[in-house]
Amino acid sequence: MGKDRIHFYIEQHRAALETMALDIWAHPEGGFQEKRTAQIQAEYLKRLGAQVSFPVACAPTALVAQYGSGFPVVGFLGELDALPGQSQKVCAYQEPAEKGGYGHACGHHLLGVGSLAGFAALMEVMREEKIPGTIRYYGCPAEESFGGKTFMARDGLFDDLDCCMNWHPSGEDSVALTQSSAFELMEFHFHGVEAHAAMNPHMGRSALDAVELMNVGANYLREHIIPAARLHYFITDGGRAVNVVPGNAAVRYAVRAPQIHQVQEIVERLVSVAQGAAMMTGTTVEKKVMSIYHNRLPNNALSDLVYENLAHCPWPKYTTEELELFRALSATYSPSLVEERCKTLGAAKDELWNSLLRRPIRKGNKSITVGGSTDVGDVSWITPTVNLTVTCCPIMVDGHSWQACAAYGSTAAAKGMTRAAQVMAWSAYDLLTTRQDVLGKAKKELQQDRNGRSYTPIPQDMLPSFDNL
Numbered sequence: 001m002g003k004d005r006i007h008f009y010i011e012q013h014r015a016a017l018e019t020m021a022l023d024i025w026a027h028p029e030g031g032f033q034e035k036r037t038a039q040i041q042a043e044y045l046k047r048l049g050a051q052v053s054f055p056v057a058c059a060p061t062a063l064v065a066q067y068g069s070g071f072p073v074v075g076f077l078g079e080l081d082a083l084p085g086q087s088q089k090v091c092a093y094q095e096p097a098e099k100g101g102y103g104h105a106c107g108h109h110l111l112g113v114g115s116l117a118g119f120a121a122l123m124e125v126m127r128e129e130k131i132p133g134t135i136r137y138y139g140c141p142a143e144e145s146f147g148g149k150t151f152m153a154r155d156g157l158f159d160d161l162d163c164c165m166n167w168h169p170s171g172e173d174s175v176a177l178t179q180s181s182a183f184e185l186m187e188f189h190f191h192g193v194e195a196h197a198a199m200n201p202h203m204g205r206s207a208l209d210a211v212e213l214m215n216v217g218a219n220y221l222r223e224h225i226i227p228a229a230r231l232h233y234f235i236t237d238g239g240r241a242v243n244v245v246p247g248n249a250a251v252r253y254a255v256r257a258p259q260i261h262q263v264q265e266i267v268e269r270l271v272s273v274a275q276g277a278a279m280m281t282g283t284t285v286e287k288k289v290m291s292i293y294h295n296r297l298p299n300n301a302l303s304d305l306v307y308e309n310l311a312h313c314p315w316p317k318y319t320t321e322e323l324e325l326f327r328a329l330s331a332t333y334s335p336s337l338v339e340e341r342c343k344t345l346g347a348a349k350d351e352l353w354n355s356l357l358r359r360p361i362r363k364g365n366k367s368i369t370v371g372g373s374t375d376v377g378d379v380s381w382i383t384p385t386v387n388l389t390v391t392c393c394p395i396m397v398d399g400h401s402w403q404a405c406a407a408y409g410s411t412a413a414a415k416g417m418t419r420a421a422q423v424m425a426w427s428a429y430d431l432l433t434t435r436q437d438v439l440g441k442a443k444k445e446l447q448q449d450r451n452g453r454s455y456t457p458i459p460q461d462m463l464p465s466f467d468n469l
């Protein structure tokens with residue numbers, strides 16, 4: 001039977017897949033700089049006989065692999081990028097592998113190779129069983145910063161999907177039914193007139209003054225936007241010398257809100273604040289958009305099917321050393337944090353002390369928006385998309401931390417990755433064969449959730465940014 005064959009394929013290739021993921025973990029790369037990572041994946045997929053396009057969508061490190069033809073078309077989302085300053089060794093105390101270097105503290109090495117493995121296993125079974133339909137793997141860069149998927153979406157690369165498999169490494173097995181926040185990241189560049197700050201300050205027009213006045217204005221704006229919205233900023237260029245009136249200055253802003261149209265409304269008002277600051281200081285201002293993420297729309301119909309498969313996916317056998325590492329990493333958190341996490345997960349304390357919550361959960365519902373943002377949101381507006389999480393670290397460990405980078409670099413994490421591959425390949429197999437009915441339901445649900453709004457891609461003239469956040 002196809003599902004057993006998927007399991008067998010993954011078992012047979014486990015060593016190679018785990019080695020690939022841990023090798024990528026050991027060579028972390030930043031957003032739109034993931035050349036080595038993308039190359040490794042593209043070569044692996046070509047060797048399997050998939051049709052590989054690399055690079056795509058004006059993003060130098062984005063790739064797409066395809067197998068099969070016709071209906072249905074099922075996607076697998078992978079990610080590639082690491083985080084700056086998060087370098088860490090696999091151990092239970094904080095020690096960077098490279099001081100100040102990149103680190104896979106969000107586990108995108110697992111995310112990418114896990115989705116690739118799900119695609120590869122299903123491809124093999126489709127070939128053997130002559131199953132009609134199309135599957136596609138997306139190697140998506142710069143999720144943490146500039147949104148590779150939004151560039152791929154602008155090029156229409158997700159348009160013909162009937163649904164999309166998506167997962168994230170985590171401290172629990174779950175399907176997340178919550179929304180993520182919509183987000184826009186932008187930089188305001190002010191241009192004034194340089195002058196000697198002591199001899200001729202009256203000749204100067206300070207771009208830094210404009211930045212500071214803009215920030216004051218934005219902080220007043222805060223009170224008059226919806227409470228669920230967030231404004232974050234930092235000054236990226238404040239001048240170079242105290243005795244020169246700064247001719248150029250820049251400030252980077254992020255705006256978050258539950259819905260993309262709410263972000264757009266706040267950004268419009270923020271632009272007015274910037275223009276006001278420019279007017280007050282005799283400077284000019286330019287806005288550069290760096291990324292725009294839609295809020296993520298969960299899909300209950302698709303999530304139910306994936307949950308069934310998740311519940312049937314057996315746990316791996318961990319070695320004593322692997323469990324010891326997980327317990328030691330959990331012990332780096334304070335008892336009050338453990339208590340809080342118990343409440344959030346509805347977990348008993350002994351489950352947390354064992355470091356692993358050995359049961360799947362359905363997390364939240366559509367009325368809840370979590371604070372973070374992801375470019376998976378954009379895909380979820382185009383096609384029904386599932387948000388699976390699979391245990392790759394202790395429950396206590398949150399992403400973007402040294403503990404996460406340590407846990408995700410372990411062999412235990414790689415075992416979670418191959419489970420994710422199996423759950424996604426099983427679910428996609430169902431959709432290609434006996435459960436095509438779910439696709440119709442999932443699409444109808446998406447249409448209702450969009451509530452008459454269509455997906456708006458990023459502006460046509462927007463290019464990938466390359467600096468690091």
Ligand SMILES: [Zn+2]
Nearest residue numbers: 106144399400
């Ligand atoms: Zn992340």
Ligand SMILES: [Zn+2]
Nearest residue numbers: 106107108168
């Ligand atoms: Zn992530």
